[in-house]
Amino acid sequence: MNNQLSAPEKELLRVEDVTRLYGERAGCLDVSLSLWPGEILGIVGESGSGKSTLLRCLAGIDPPTRGHIMFDSGKGLLDIYAVAEPDRRNMMRTAWGIVHQNPRDGLRMAISAGGNLAERLIDRGDRHYGRIREVARDWLQRVEIDPARMDDKPRAFSGGMQQRLQIARVLISEPRLVFMDEPTGGLDVSVQARLLDLLRVLVRDLGIAAIIVTHDLAVARLLTDRLLVMKEGRVVEHGLTDQVLDDPHHPYTQLLTSAVLAA
Amino acid sequence: MTVTIRVEQLTKQFVLHNQGGVALPVFRDLKFEVAAGEMLVLHGRSGVGKSSLLRMLFGNYKPSAGHIFIQHLGEMVDIASTAPRTLLEIRRKSIGFVSQFLRVIPRVTAVDVVRDRMLARGVDARLATERAQVMLERLNLPSRLWKLAPSTFSGGEQQRVNIARSFVDPAPILLLDEPTASLDPANRDVVIQLIHETRQAGHTLVGVFHDQGVREAVATRTLDLTHSDRAAR
Numbered sequence: 239m240n241n242q243l244s245a246p247e248k249e250l251l252r253v254e255d256v257t258r259l260y261g262e263r264a265g266c267l268d269v270s271l272s273l274w275p276g277e278i279l280g281i282v283g284e285s286g287s288g289k290s291t292l293l294r295c296l297a298g299i300d301p302p303t304r305g306h307i308m309f310d311s312g313k314g315l316l317d318i319y320a321v322a323e324p325d326r327r328n329m330m331r332t333a334w335g336i337v338h339q340n341p342r343d344g345l346r347m348a349i350s351a352g353g354n355l356a357e358r359l360i361d362r363g364d365r366h367y368g369r370i371r372e373v374a375r376d377w378l379q380r381v382e383i384d385p386a387r388m389d390d391k392p393r394a395f396s397g398g399m400q401q402r403l404q405i406a407r408v409l410i411s412e413p414r415l416v417f418m419d420e421p422t423g424g425l426d427v428s429v430q431a432r433l434l435d436l437l438r439v440l441v442r443d444l445g446i447a448a449i450i451v452t453h454d455l456a457v458a459r460l461l462t463d464r465l466l467v468m469k470e471g472r473v474v475e476h477g478l479t480d481q482v483l484d485d486p487h488h489p490y491t492q493l494l495t496s497a498v499l500a501a
Numbered sequence: 502m503t504v505t506i507r508v509e510q511l512t513k514q515f516v517l518h519n520q521g522g523v524a525l526p527v528f529r530d531l532k533f534e535v536a537a538g539e540m541l542v543l544h545g546r547s548g549v550g551k552s553s554l555l556r557m558l559f560g561n562y563k564p565s566a567g568h569i570f571i572q573h574l575g576e577m578v579d580i581a582s583t584a585p586r587t588l589l590e591i592r593r594k595s596i597g598f599v600s601q602f603l604r605v606i607p608r609v610t611a612v613d614v615v616r617d618r619m620l621a622r623g624v625d626a627r628l629a630t631e632r633a634q635v636m637l638e639r640l641n642l643p644s645r646l647w648k649l650a651p652s653t654f655s656g657g658e659q660q661r662v663n664i665a666r667s668f669v670d671p672a673p674i675l676l677l678d679e680p681t682a683s684l685d686p687a688n689r690d691v692v693i694q695l696i697h698e699t700r701q702a703g704h705t706l707v708g709v710f711h712d713q714g715v716r717e718a719v720a721t722r723t724l725d726l727t728h729s730d731r732a733a734r
Contacts, residue, residue, distance in 0.1 A: 274586060277586065435606060435608050438606070460606070464586075477563075481560065484562065485515075485561065485563055492518050492519055493519050496519065
């Protein structure tokens with residue numbers, strides 16, 4: 239690789255030949271990629287292309303059939319499925335976060351908004367009640383939820399507010415890597431735009447890396463630096479997001495980019 | 502003068518897989534250099550590949566073959582073969598693309614759009630705001646619009662915001678794709694002046710201009726792309 243000028247910093251995540259089989263059927267096949275700190279990678283493809291399967295493997299939810307996923311949580315690259323279970327759980331709790339498409343999957347619906355945020359801080363080792371409440375209040379403001387709603391339960395919130403709360407719950411522990419599965423999936427277009435801008439600013443200001451699965455090319459263009467295009471479990475094209483979208487080479491990517499209305 | 506762009510054996514064709522695999526040749530074996538302090542104007546009839554070439558210099562379109570060396574932190578880096586993240590770094594520091602269209606981001610104000618690049622480069626926020634305002638003023642954007650998001654602006658106003666953001670703290674190499682199209686004469690003259698100033702400050706500029714008057718006012722050299730899709734020259 240002609241990579242002599244890349245910044246000296248190290249990869250945050252390295253994925254080698256990851257394959258996930260479901261019996262005979264392949265979820266994803268021989269996927270390799272690298273992610274550096276602060277970088278946002280998009281994964282696009284139609285439903286059934288394997289993008290969510292890949293995300294589940296990468297996020298530590300579902301082990302791959304073959305291949306390695308290595309993450310640097312400060313001690314060099316370690317295979318996330320080879321480390322002891324408690325270490326992996328600890329890594330998942332503190333070093334990375336997952337934003338689910340459905341906020342109910344990422345929130346504790348029975349506890350208050352403030353409690354949802356406090357829980358992550360307590361997981362991380364914070365014990366000072368006053369400080370926890372102050373940080374939680376600050377985060378509610380950052381995601382544009384009135385701090386007066388701190389003691390309300392998430393089920394009293396609209397879908398867009400629940401999604402913003404979930405994002406705050408993930409980002410509050412300052413993860414190094416965030417996984418997002420269709421983060422704007424079930425939302426109105428106007429709410430989507432607001433959420434996307436919020437995500438863009440937060441990710442840039444915090445310098446965290448993110449992997450975003452989406453089927454929406456406009457979302458990919460707005461949020462991501464690089465793009466992987468998946469079809470039938472395989473990566474068929476990858477590169478800078480604008481390169482892949484503006485000068486697609488693979489027949490499938492050409493079909494995908496010509497099939498959408500201009501955004 | 503220092504050469505900052507060097508193009509060698511550049512070949513580009515588009516293959517349309519979903520339209521019977523038809524191949525559209527654009528250039529073959531194109532070769533040229535541009536130096537700091539130059540304003541190279543690309544010339545030729547519509548469809549000859551001027552904008553495609555400009556997009557390739559930015560790494561937006563990928564070459565089918567050949568090399569595009571771009572000066573980055575004192576070294577010539579071939580963006581045709583470099584890693585994507587190196588290209589992102591080159592775009593952050595060394596090369597900028599100015600079109601007539603602003604890619605509007607919801608809810609971001611005009612001043613924030615203009616100062617974004619300066620903030621990313623670590624310029625003090627207050628200084629960045631001042632410089633952004635001076636540039637918007639120069640381009641005759643009414644101050645009542647500065648704190649509003651450009652999504653509601655007219656096409657011409659958005660275009661001037663885009664020009665302001667590109668020239669307020671210009672990259673060492675600037676690629677201009679019809680930046681003056683549809684501007685009124687007064688603002689067109691401001692852009693011509695900005696191009697002169699940027700060039701004289703030692704930046705490298707390459708551009709496509711529809712308007713012959715603008716072309717003649719800004720060009721230090723012209724590259725004619727007519728017949729560049731045929732044999733090597």
